[in-house]
Amino acid sequence: MRAPGARGLRLGVRVPTRRGRRARQGVGRPARRLGAEALPGGIPLHAGAFPPGGCTARPWPCGRAGPGSWRPGDASPAPPAAGVSNMIARLAKTCTLRISPSRLNFILADRVAHGGVSMWCELEQENFFSEFQMEGVSAESNAIYLELISENLSRALKTAQNARALKIKLTNKHFPCLTVSIELLSVSNSSRIVTHDIPIKVIPRKLWKDLQEPTVPDSDVSIYLPLLKTMKSVVEKMKNISNHLIIEANLNGDLNLKIESELVCVTTHFKDLGNPPVAWEDASQDRNPARMVEVHVDIRKFLQFLSGQQVNPTKAVCNIVSNKVVHFDLLHEDVSLQYFIPALS
Numbered sequence: 001m002r003a004p005g006a007r008g009l010r011l012g013v014r015v016p017t018r019r020g021r022r023a024r025q026g027v028g029r030p031a032r033r034l035g036a037e038a039l040p041g042g043i044p045l046h047a048g049a050f051p052p053g054g055c056t057a058r059p060w061p062c063g064r065a066g067p068g069s070w071r072p073g074d075a076s077p078a079p080p081a082a083g084v085s086n087m088i089a090r091l092a093k094t095c096t097l098r099i100s101p102s103r104l105n106f107i108l109a110d111r112v113a114h115g116g117v118s119m120w121c122e123l124e125q126e127n128f129f130s131e132f133q134m135e136g137v138s139a140e141s142n143a144i145y146l147e148l149i150s151e152n153l154s155r156a157l158k159t160a161q162n163a164r165a166l167k168i169k170l171t172n173k174h175f176p177c178l179t180v181s182i183e184l185l186s187v188s189n190s191s192r193i194v195t196h197d198i199p200i201k202v203i204p205r206k207l208w209k210d211l212q213e214p215t216v217p218d219s220d221v222s223i224y225l226p227l228l229k230t231m232k233s234v235v236e237k238m239k240n241i242s243n244h245l246i247i248e249a250n251l252n253g254d255l256n257l258k259i260e261s262e263l264v265c266v267t268t269h270f271k272d273l274g275n276p277p278v279a280w281e282d283a284s285q286d287r288n289p290a291r292m293v294e295v296h297v298d299i300r301k302f303l304q305f306l307s308g309q310q311v312n313p314t315k316a317v318c319n320i321v322s323n324k325v326v327h328f329d330l331l332h333e334d335v336s337l338q339y340f341i342p343a344l345s
Helices: 080-091 150-158 205-211 230-239 278-283 299-307
Strands: 008-014 094-097 104-110 116-123 130-135 146-150 162-174 176-185 191-202 221-224 242-250 255-260 264-269 295-299 315-321 325-333 334-342
Touching: 080 104, 080 116, 080 150, 080 299, 080 334, 094 255, 104 205, 146 150, 146 205, 150 176, 150 191, 205 315, 230 255, 230 264, 230 299, 242 299, 242 315, 295 299, 295 315, 295 334, 299 334
Parallel strands: none
Antiparallel strands: 008 130, 008 162, 094 104, 094 146, 104 116, 116 334, 146 191, 162 176, 176 191, 221 315, 242 255, 242 295, 255 264, 315 325, 325 334
């Protein structure tokens, strides 16, 4: 049966025992292909019990370990996919996982116009998986959209510490799920497999249009962010005073975080942060670079964004559309994240 949502998915990471060594990997083919027709209307999913089931294993040749693949001895105690899933779990309780031949996206598509935050996180699959196979509904719609609880995926990947291999596949075990198989080495160097079945909902193609990459609005000012850890420390103290936060910046590289109440006004200043070149290109010639552009946001939403960043990104830019939205554009080596927080009305 051809399913409009998904036809098949098999992907795996094998952790090399030495940097640069090619991995050998076998990945199973799901016993049944999943899609919206096979699962009409979506089956109610719960993370409590996982009925027995499985799929037939089928080995296939390996590829190279991408530059983002985790190796024993690296500073991080877990594969990079675990760090990404942990970040997503802090940012969104439920998210959409979009799988395409070259990329994986974690999507939160709350309507900014209705006060919700939205997120678009992108991973290049070749940087995370030594083997990757997926098959969408057709050549024109070669993608799979899945809805899942972020914490379930994060919890499963946390068990991959000291893993020898990690495999993820789309299966059906009386309900659709992502099956995460982790190969661990025991003290005696014998292998054991730990399996997690993560309930998912396959999203039908008619809903894909609501899950596209957000359009980035033309900003009034763009500025590089200071250390996110420093900002988080400041905002955590501010939230005890007010629920509203004013973010303001200018083209001189100045950024202010400000709260105001009937009793007190507190402002934290960050100087000489710098502005991306595009900020000057978009600015009008007669604009005063010292003029501040501001946006009022829910301080809890901003703090949630900061709490999700466990490692300071390679690049972090804040784009402000005056009194409408603030857009954060972050780059973590092989992972890019766009995060939108709407202005308070």
